[in-house]
Amino acid sequence: MAMARITSKGQVTIPAPIRRRLGVEEGDSILFEQLAGGEFRVRAVKRRDITTLFASLAGERGFPGKAAVRDEAGHALGAEDAEESGRR
Numbered sequence: 816m817a818m819a820r821i822t823s824k825g826q827v828t829i830p831a832p833i834r835r836r837l838g839v840e841e842g843d844s845i846l847f848e849q850l851a852g853g854e855f856r857v858r859a860v861k862r863r864d865i866t867t868l869f870a871s872l873a874g875e876r877g878f879p880g881k882a883a884v885r886d887e888a889g890h891a892l893g894a895e896d897a898e899e900s901g902r903r
Contacts, residue, residue, distance in 0.1 A: 837858075846860050
């Protein structure tokens with residue numbers, strides 16, 4: 816069993832053995848679920864990067880790579896900027 820204290824700001828440091836067992840690291844979130852008896856369950860919510868999420872979407876083409884995605888996003892943002900400049 817492990818124990819932790821709550822700071823005056825409501826923060827808790829999760830002990831290292833518990834972090835290891837949950838498999839959490841910096842940037843991940845912790846979900847607190849209240850159970851019927853008033854107890855709580857603690858679950859890890861892993862942070863995902865954009866490439867992982869992209870692969871989970873159904874599509875007709877494969878993932879083109881980070882550079883291609885950044886280039887496509889840059890072109891789209893440039894088109895929006897051009898439209899806004901034209902409205903002024």
